[in-house]
Amino acid sequence: MDLPASVDVAVIGGGQSALAFGYHLRRIERGRTARGLPPLRVVVLDAHPAPGGAWQDMWPTLHLFSPAEHSSLPGRLMPGTSEEYPDAAHVVEYLTDHERRFGLDVRRPVRVFSLTAGRAGGLVLRTDDGVLDARHVVNATGTWDRRFIASLPGLGTFRGQVLHTRDYRDAESLEDARVLVVGGGNSAAQIAADLLGTAAVVRWAARRPPQFLPDDVDGRTLFEVASQAVAARAAGEEHAGVGSLGDVVAVASVRRARDEGGLVARAMPARFTPDGVQWPDGSTERFDAVVLATGFRPALDHLRGLGLTWRGGHPAASAPPGSPFPVRSADDPRLWFLGYGDWCGAASATLVGVGRPARDLATALVTALDEEA
Structure with missing residues (x-):
């Protein structure tokens, strides 16, 4: 046409x-x-x-x-x-x-x-x-x-698979792989939860410890708070906005992974290496793939x-x-x-x-x- x-x-x-x-x-x-x-x-x-x-x-x-x-x-x-x-x-x-x-x-x-x-x-x-x-x-x-790719030391030397949120399709494509998920928001949490039980190893890394929202807080509350924040700021008043509530909504998969203890974020690696990462304490870990949930x-x-x-x-x-x-x-x-x-x-x-x-x-x-x- x-x-x-x-x-x-x-x-x-x-x-x-x-x-x-x-x-x-x-x-x-x-x-x-x-x-x-x-x-x-x-x-x-x-x-x-x-x-x-x-x-x-x-x-x-x-x-x-x-x-x-x-x-x-x-x-x-x-x-x-x-x-x-x-x-x-x-x-x-x-x-x-x-x-x-x-x-x-x-x-x-x-x-x-x-x-x-x-x-x-x-x-x-x-x-x-x-x-x-x-x-x-x-x-x-x-x-x-x-997509936004965060600046991560040594990422260009990593020889494994590098995916962004928009490239991720399913856990089966990374079956038995050692996977690092990078990012502190909802996408990172949902992808990490999705991979648990299918990938051989799943690590989650974020720049700061992600905060889970209370289980009874979802998008309805987030929208109400966001609207209140806009109205307050338009009136010249301060408002912390949705950031004050937390980072991650506890949808069913995330809630289950969190409660089972498999969804715990750690500090960002000091740098990437050809075979994986070096952690801040100097230890190294091998990974086959990295999923960048960086926005x-x-x-x-x-x-x-x-x-x-x-x-x-x-x-x-x-x-x-x-x-x-x-x-x-x-x-x-x-x-x-x-x-x-x-x-x-x-x-x-x-x-x-x-x-x-x-x-x-x-x-x-x-x-x-x-x-x-």
Whole structure:
């Protein structure tokens, strides 16, 4: 399917953020067309070959931190499952159905390489499927495509297998291997728990001792605390945020591994060696593989040619009138951001957290389009 020559809005990314935005945009459009205004020309460009966003690339045993009824996008509740927390496959099914129900024009697979200023006042998107002119662009690319590799002494000399979170598929692929998992967050804990009992040896290393959240604390509490933190900071008050609660949510697999004593993090190795690591006490240990659960960064390399101001690893953004969420570029009013985490909305990188920033973004963007017209 060929790309249109021009659109009012181009959305880059077809995952959960794009779907939340698309839902709110459709609601606004119904009101506009009822007043006799022409429909907006909107296209979603998704680099994945199928619906589901980055969830379809994650390891099968990964689980959400909240029950299904508290993990929904706007417009439709996520169906329940037999498990306490849904797995990645269930999320993919939910996102696929959400996309179908609300009839978004999604083109895939289409990868955007660059954005430049257009002569007619819009932005020009260069893709592997052609060139597209857009009056406004919403970036909803997430972070999955831009992994972060921490600087670890000697890692380049290690002759074993080096995986990142996004490369990990299942414990069976590392059966009987000696594996070191590096990182202090939820991904590291879930991967280490997954490997226990299948890999020959599993070690977990972090820069500081990870703190497990109480067993009754999950994503529902985290979202509430994150929202409270944003409101407090906006009022000029101090708030410790979710970091004060702990690092790791005790989903079933993690809770079981922790209680059985197999999930204990140790200090980071002093350095890597060709055959493994040297620990701070001078002792050495052999490993066949290392899994780096060291996080991600916003996947926004396609914006580098626009000369934007970057702060803290992401483009500077501001909040449109009537919204607390900094979802609009501070340098280019045609450019918008959604779903990258706290810098553009509290917990906006989560299924339940992206809804409100998506609503405000859709409202502000349509207002901007109408004012331009």
